[in-house]
Amino acid sequence: MRFKLKIIYYWLQIQFAPKLRSREAIEAFQVKKMNRFAFKTLIKSKFYQPYFIGNKFNWTTVPQISKTEFMAEFNQINTLGIDLNEAMKVAIDSEKLRNFKNDLNGVTVGLSTGTSGKRGLFLVSENEKANWVALVISRVIKPRLFRKQKIAFFLRANSNLYSSVESSLFEFKYFDIFKPIQELLESLNHYQPNILASQPSILMDIALAQKNRTIHISPIQIISFAEVLHKSDKDIISSIFNTKITEAYQCTEGFLGASCKHGTMHLNEDFIRVDKEWIDENKFYPIITDFSRSSQPVVKYKLNDVLEIKNEACPCGSKLLAIEKIIGRDDDILIFDGIKVYPDLIARKIALHTDSFQLYTIEQTGSKELHINIACNEADFENNTTLFKNALNDLFKDFGITEIDYHFDNNIASIKGNKTRKIKRLSYEN
Template structure:
């Protein structure tokens, strides 16, 4: 008889703990933040990693002695890494069935299971307990809600739903999932009737909503899942008449969120981020993530394919958390062209995006795909001689400035991603 009330109390306490922690560490000093990380990791080792057979040999070691892993390694060792005795095959079966049926309520016992989109070539699992979901909800609400003491209606446009997101629902919070596997325009009537106070969607969906002009008045706009490009950001901001915020979340954790000033910060009260430098002079790095709050599926020194650019300028919000200037995409979004010495030179996707937008004022959509060491396939809408000539001229100037050989350009009309796929502007398919 007492089991249910006790369980409810634990969930409420987890929610409150997540909420308070998010508020407490927002304005702490950098030194205090690092001290908190050290203490939290030691607790994490003794309470969580001690339950994982994969990490038994490292319990007496510092974080730097733990192995750096990626999605492939993590998935291959999922059964040994998780602390609940979960089977990867069974978890995948549940997640894939949910994807196919569009019913995201089934769980693996008390654990919610989600599936990543697999843009890196490997699909990842996300497993969370009820307590973890409650704590995440409290933390997320403290970070994301414009006025957490008022009732809110959240509209969430994503490829897949998850009980993690549903955990934000409460007496004062309504949550509605809009499935991106369904045609966007078919959601407009329901969206207008719901009239969300918070609108959360990938950048490309937010931009397409602007074109459909729904009659809604959200108090906060949050872009997720895709790179938020500056020209899209301006169009979305102009249509809705407010700043566009970002949430940096993936199957590996809730990694970052915009502050009140609209600048993206890493959630370093919950995670430790080590930097694998790609271009230290320009502050480009790939993050190595250790999540201090994941207890069912530990994330320890997990190398992401993302390319982040740090902004070392102090933020006016006063946060000591690392400030991110931009998320440029994945490492596969970095092109490689040859210089005169026949050496590979990295061409960052931000260079390509900015060049195309700066030279084509009337372009609606585009994609650049490097299919060979000296060939770029460029899709665009409108597909016109004016746009193809402007793109060619702009890229030639860029490549001359970077001292690389000009590639061959193959132009064709833009093809939209399949429903539910993330939009990627710049892609390198050849290795």
């Protein structure tokens, strides 16, 4: 009950928050919030304590970080004195056993891979969880009075972040995307959700099954997250189900934004400050400071995503930053004899097996052919090829895929110069 009361508390806070009617109002609001965040949270972080001078926190000298530094300084950054190795063990054990009781002293520990392929670890406290739920309820999920919403949630890991949302208003069913799609479709059909939430590549599979009459479901809302939703796919999915698609920009680093009723993605700038590292006049890398965090502060953290800004004002009237599209994380899917394997499953499997390298590319060059380039020392190469093969065979086995022809390379230079995707399907078309 205590957790539900917390959700209500945060939900009320969001409802009664001051209306931010201009960019100036947003800026002023953020300055106030960030100052409060420094003295409430950053003061407890060993990493950020040196940036307090007298009674001021010196935001200008705080370093910009990426996932690499964020993990290297894990013990110093988190405010709860949690040790990286201990937390990593909890996260890996729970993922391997797929039991997801990944709690450490009441804090949820989550594992992430992300585009760099390097393992990351995220901590979420109960308060943060309640705040997240409140924000998702107010920005993403359509309210439906007096009736319980059944939500089908397709995830690669059931962090108890999600299953904790259960209440008299919502019922969550988690679908483990490590399972074969046929099995998932059957249980989805049986469940008959009101709301369907998944990554777009799986939404496409579900939509096609609906079209082929393999399944028959009638969701009133579809939520897309975790991958780029291409316009063509969006049109197909919404026409098959005759409903609009809400896009949520959710990653392990936080819940960054959601699309409004006009379909424009607005960033949650009332919780996260977004600085921009411009690539050209429309595209940028977001550098985020999440002033709602408390267990593991996210400060001037550069994401790998490339975002394109929307220049026209949105008719919904919101002044929160509007995004034309999320360009990054636009991963391809590998296809073997018609069986699809999603890139985040591959990256995740590899991250679970080893952490001795950050850079690799996997390219599908034939129906059963993979070219894998690993950036590592020559001495480690042979061992790494074995680890890769084992990790991938282990994953493919679950899909009934066998006899993959692997080609390995140890060409660091070609990877470093390669800003494109880590996993992609090349000439081979299914």
